Amino acid sequence: MTVRPWLRAHWVAVDVTIAVLFALLDTATTLIGASWWPERPGPLAWTLLGVQALACLSLAFRRRAPLTVVAVLGLFTLAVTLLISPAAALTPEHPGNIWAPLATALAAYGPIFYGKDRRTACLALALFTVIAARAWQPSLTSIGIGVSRTAVGPLLALYSDARRRLVCALTERAERAERERHLLAERARTEERARLAGEMHDVVTHRVSLMVLQAGALRMTAPDETTRQAAEELRAAGCQALEELRDLVGILRTAPEGDATPSVAGLAALAAESAAVGTPVELVEEGDRAFASPVVGRIAYRTVREALTNVRKHAPGSRVMVRVAYDENRLRLTVRNTPPTGRANSGLVSTGSGLGIAGLRRRIGIVDGTLSAGPTPDGGFSVEATLPAYIPTAMAEAAVRS
Template sequence: MTDGPWHHRHRVAVDVAIAVAFVLLDTGTTLIGASWWPDRPDTLAWVVLGVQALACASLAFRRVAPLTVVGVLGAFTVAVTLLISPAGALTPAHDTNVWAPYATVVAAYGPFFHQQNRRTAFLALAAFTLVIMRPWEPSVTVMTIGLLRTAVGPLLALYFDARRRIVLALLERAERAERERHLLTEQARAEERARLAGEMHDVVTHRVSLMVLQAGALRVTARDEETRQAAEELRAAGCQALEELRDLVGILRTTPEGDRTPSVGGFADLVAESTAVGTPTELIEDGDPALASPVVGRTAYRVLREALTNVHKHAPGARVTVRVRYDQAQVRLTVLNTPPADGASSALADTGSGLGIAHLRRRMELVHGTLRAGPRPDGGFGVEATLPAYVPTAESAV
């Protein structure tokens, strides 16, 4: 498994290869008279040629010490220039050549690409350019070639550095977008889990509590011991299921699209179910149920379901009166129950999450309604919900 291209994983080998290549290039071009080489080379010329090879070899350190490489090649160029004039120790075959080796092109590249301080890089490049151009010996050819020698490298360095920064910025932006997408996905999952937990509280708890009540009634009315035992086991299993559901209930914060919760038309079914399990319930409706918009109807249904579930848990044997009034402006739902029969207590009283009313209050806030719940002077309990008759949604606009 690799971590990148070969030349990125073997930077030292690449730099050494570049240094060797320029040692050979500058030595060869010097010997054929493309630089400072004299017609009749003496010992000094051969020594200078060796020093030039060492100076070009410094390119092997162009990444770790770019300014040092510039300084070495600049010092060599100054030394050759001084040996030619005014010392006169060397007499080039072609005095219009540039004395600096070709390795200066790569050396000028280094400070801009590998040096963090751009100001220092510019100062070093300016001094390097003056040494190579020899402005004290004005020559259009020498000055033009010298300027190109020191300009091409930095321009390439600036281009590649800008390109690198852009690529890094794009990669960072892509990674940030990926992280944001992941967070949005996790948020959507959390919201879906909360929605499912809320539905579990609203639906499963209601149905299981009805099952427990029916099992309790069967245990009391059964004629044989075997049936009573089976009813008791069923009742105990239902209570345990409700207790286990307690840790799974979440807070329902939004009304999801495609909600299939029954509306006001399901009130009669809830009342019938409550009566069937031994809690006499009366439904009184006043007005036209069609005045309630879909989301208002579903919210009112949830309020009634939760209120009846609480009666089954905490007030077994109580009588319940459900009043619903529909008008143009609002829907008012009132659920009143008497005290438990003979002070009886229910095994369901300690089950559930205890967050049912809190869930309902959040639902009511979403539709700009109000909910009041509390004990009554006669020992019973009352729940009163007031909702606006119409709440605009995409569903009601269809």
């Protein structure tokens, strides 16, 4: 699995880790005098240091409640500023520093990127900037550093949002172009089928019609009964050939129907069918079925069906575990059976072609998937397949045809 999908799948752990790192970073920078830390810290300073760490830990909620995180850090910064001046309860060692924690830079990113109301986010960030820059105590250093600290996050958020929208638009355009190309190719094939059907109908029908007419004439003019009987049989065969040709031309002129194989929604029915004939099946599905495209779902269904058929043939009395895991990038499928408790029926085993797994491996390989099948250490058998969640239209067409 690549790094980005892993981060998306474990975003809670990632956000908590980032929040802890910022809490440690801000604590360290405060203690070395890069912020509001006094030369002789007292109980108030140590209390504020703990409150600052808690405020930084609020970054763990920056996706779900970005405005709340900004409010927490803004209120802390305002409280420190008021305690320094005008309350004079705290005297920093370096009065020219910025009191806002470094976590404010990341907090300012959230309202623009994750928030739904862009206007409210801008107002909140403007107020946040005024507090961080101490606009009521104007100085070039405080205003410059304060504004830059709260502006970098929104600018990065705007860039990331614009890039995400552009990628989505380009992806949608590419998929639309691919669908249009597929439809044009399908239309060309349909027109070619109709043309060939028409030509075959015109040529073959003309010749066979002549044969039928000549056979009919021969039946009427033949001098003996044997010849008349043979001519009648020839005429009847020609008429039947015309009827069959008409049906065949109708089939050629009709667009082929799509693959009617059920998708992953039919896995439960497969499990129930196997249980009904004496092969208990436990089906476990993880994730959202919507991640699997229809073609991938049909391939997964075929894989499970073939595996369960082989279990019934070769491993009577065994129990089967079917596990399907869906995510944004791939579908993982495992069918594993326990060792058989009875002997396989030779008559039932001989009914198969022996090419089921090979055919599945070829079909799965077309869509850049993998299939492995083999015995397990406990004497059972396992079939494992990994399929991409989405495949391009051309590749899907090849998989359906195979």
